[in-house]
Amino acid sequence: MAILLSDAGLHKHLLPLTYTRPVGALSAGIFTIAGTWERLVDMPVGFLTESYLQAKFPAVKADRVFEVHGGLLPTEALAGAVVDLEPGQVLLKHGKPLAFCLEGASHTSEGHWAVPPTFLAQVEFKGEVLVIERPWHLFQHCATAITNDFALLTEGRRSAPLSALNTVIGDPKLVFLEEGAKAEASIFNTTNGPIWIGKDAEVMEGCMIRGPFALGDNAQLKMGAKIYGACSFGPECRVGGEVNNSVILGYSNKGHDGFLGNSVLGEWCNLGADTNTSNLKNTYGEVAAWSYADETLVHTGQQFLGLVMGDHAKSGINTMFNTGTVAGVCANVFGSGFAAKHIPSFSWGESEVYALDKAFSTCARVMDRRHVPFTDEDEKILRHVFNMTEVFRR
Secondary structure (H helix, E strand, O other), X not given: OEEEEEOOOOOHHHOOHHHOOOHHHOEOOOOEHHHHHHHHHOOOEEEEOOHHHOOOOOXXXXXXXXXXXXXXXXXXXXXXXXXXXXXXXXXEEOOEEEEEEOOOOOOOOHHHHOOOOOOOEEEEOOOOXXXXXXXXXXXXXXXXXXXHHHHHHHOOOOOOOOOOOOEEEOOHHHEEEOOOOEEOOOEEEOOOOOEEEOOOOEEOOOOEEEOOEEEOOOOEEOOOOEEEOOEEEOOOOEEOOEEEOOEEEEOXXXXXXXXXXXXXXXXXXXXXXXXXXXXXXXOOOOEEEEEOOOOEEEEEEEOOOOEEEOOOOEEOOOOEEOOOEEEOOOOEEOOOOEOOOEEOOOEEOOOXXXXXXXXXXXXXXXXXXXXXXXXXXXHHHHHHHHHHOHHHHO
């Protein structure tokens, strides 16, 4: 048996984050969505995604495959309901499909996720469901995802010791350090949720952290960082300054002072010193943001929304991002005044194009600093993204 996480028609709605990964490889908590499924069901997990991503994020074959909506935040109750499905059944919540168990080698089509085929037997799921359908859902559901992942990861285990030089406000049992994690002279507040510090991660002196919070393996919080939960920073991140309710997927840097709020950064991003994001309009009104599905600015229904940044994007020092800014993959942002609300992929400054050879050279150099190779498959994906986003750079 195996789990196959389908993009379920959400690929365009979660761009630019999904230019370089399937929906199920996104993360709102400690693990990626796929990583949580692996721990809950103890079976192989694959992806049904865009063809150009499939080589790096392959599907999976088994005698029985449960095709699951890739944006679902997995829980024990949901996992149990999925693996109880029989061939020819679909799991629903208020008429919307959550998972299919199809006969043989069949797969769903995009339309099946809107209207399930009538020939399938319907099974209603009675538990709570949270779905990542837009980029801002990652930080909105971050608290729940961290809390669920924390319980799953720490059950029956003992935390590495926390230095007595730290201060804990709330339940000390909700602070969990993995092997090799370090923290000195900082404040941990678990009143609103747990705090997880990954293997060999470091919380430097003077940090103030409110849970729910997750700091990935080998990541660092710089001295004096102010972290308002819920926040999740993936492996190898370097984070300083002031951050509120934001998700950084991994291998990205916000190493200096400046404010990041209600935002999502992909992997291999770097925010220059004193980069700031606005997450609230002066009018306190609804924030508009670029939609790749609609190819225009759309109303988001959100009062708080900062920056959504694709993989390998960078900002120069003193960059100012307006509310609801969307920056594409390999966008290099610098210039005077506020950046544009939509910064196309492979932009260089305000009007030039980031040449592919130079972009690839930077990607390789940046990844090598974290001892991660820039593979031929990575290059193929980015080349495909460059070509498919040309229309936005005209």
